[in-house]
Amino acid sequence: MAGSNPSPGSPSSGNGDSKRAHGAPAEGSDASTGRYVVVLSDEVFAREADGIETLRSLSGTSDIVSTSDFEFGALDVDQAASAGATMFGDLGLGVFSADPDRAEAIAEAAAQDSRIVSVEPEQLMYALGDSGRASEADGGTAERISAAPTWSVASPSQQFADTDQATWGLQATDTTKSPLAGAGISVAVLDTGFDTQHPDFEGRELSTRSFVPGQPGQDGNGHGTHCVGTSCGPQNPPEPPGSRRYGVAAEAEILVGKVLGDQGSGSDTEILAAINWAIKNDCRVISMSLGANSRQVSKRYETVGQRALNRGSLIIAAAGNNAERSAGDPGFVGVPANSPSIMAVAALDSKLGIADFSARSSSVEGGQVDIAAPGVEVYSSWPMDQRYNTISGTSMATPHVSGIAALWAERSGARGEALWSTLVRAAQRLELPAADVGAGLVKAPL
Amino acid sequence: MSERVVITLGEEWMNDPETAAEELRRSGMHVEQVLDQLGVVIGSLSSADAEEVRGLSGVAAVEVEDTFGIP
Secondary structure, three states, X not given: OOOOOOOOOOOOOOHHHHHHHHHOOOOOOOOEEEEEEEEEOOOOOOOHHHHHHHHHHHHOOOOEEEHHHXXXXXXXXXXXXXXXXXXXXXXXXXXXXXOHHHHHHHHHHHHOOOOEEXXXXXXXXXXXXXXXXXXXXXXXXXXXXXXXXXXXXXXXXXXXXXXXXXXXXXXXXXXXXXXXXXXXXXXXXXXXXXXXXXHHHOOOOEEEEEOOOOOOOXXXXXXXXXXXXXXXXXXXXXXXXXXXXXXXXXXXXXXXXXXXXOOOEEEHHHHHHHHHHHHHOOXXXXXXXXXXXXXXXXXXXXXXXXXXXXXXXXXXXXXXXXXXXXXXXXXXXXXOOOOOOOEEEEEEOOOOOEOOOOOOOOOOOOOXXXXXXXXXXXXXXXXXXXXXXXXXXXXXXXXXXXXXXXHHHHHHOXXXXXXXXXXXXXXXXXXXXXXXXXXXXXXXXX | OEEEEEEEEOHHHHOOHHHHHXXXXXXXXEEEEEEOOOOEEEEEEEHXXXXXXXXXXXXXXXXXXXXXXXO
């Protein structure tokens, strides 16, 4: 590709466009559209509100539509075309219109702005063939897709089911195809504790600590043992009795912090003390399948989430189960998942639809769902003698993301913000509103 | 009457939580835990003292302790 585009403002209507549409030169095309693409820096990427603010201050328009505003995740092309600018939050990109003179001034301003990586003229793109290159032979039917990016989406007819080998969740997230198992990565699971006598975890590198006064780390509830199972359960559960695989990061070191009593509740004192402990122990991932039904962002959890990220620990929390979508109530993301620096996880069913109970993004800053994972009828470990149990919740979706985060950390060495970005980037986009599923279905590294 | 509170330290005290805890004790707080990795101090405080603590320059937030459950 030739590097520069000397005339971003060349006439782009009428002949130019129609000629382009039919001529479809595959390479060296410098067709421009009068629109410009802003690439947001890591400073604002993955923070939609900041991205929109950046786009607003740069382009001077307040009429900005966002891909997350649209039902089913797909941009309404007509609405986008009439707006002053479009924000692609999942991608960290914005698009705005400007005439060439103004565009030049904007580009100069952008060069001084640390929130922006680049401003470039939008280009016409053509559908790619199987080879991954522009299909030259098929030039005549090349589609203009610049205003409506196509994402890799799940087929609507997709349906997963547990098999003798693995749970549906491990299949849907490609965990079963991943060569990685989280070796060398520490994962903290802050919950109701763990059944340390569970035979599936014999020989595992695992430490348990209770932060609940008067209660040992032993799980008297079941919830914690289930979450530990999903995030870090074994690759091959022992025989007898033998079981399908249900755990993601089978070789990760597990730190179990009991922060919820056997009745399933706990306070800041326990939770914050356990986060402190997990960070001190260099846990790359801190999994928290817990929450409170409070809309307001908590200053303490936001600050703690940010400090954890700075120390290289990513906190992943359940979005919440306060929705009842079948009755018209989409709920809202509660504390602590609604903190901008804590990753909020929604629950999907085995058809990759949003779970009835899974909370939707709220309007507070950080109140958005960031990613989604299997959370309906999830089979995992349970305190003995029951050994296994199948339950549902955003609590069950969260440890899928935590385990997969450990796999990515093993693959790339990423931690903190970089690990967050990796998860978002790798997620499979779904034909569902971003307000419900964020970046989409979490995916394991292949 | 005192309430259980969570105090988030600002940048000034973030890296010196022990000094912060000392200052908080002087302001009437019963300090129970100092979370050095997070810059958070947990304990109990009367509402009158809470006002004073809110005014300290090294304090970013004073919030009442919350209870969490399994979603």
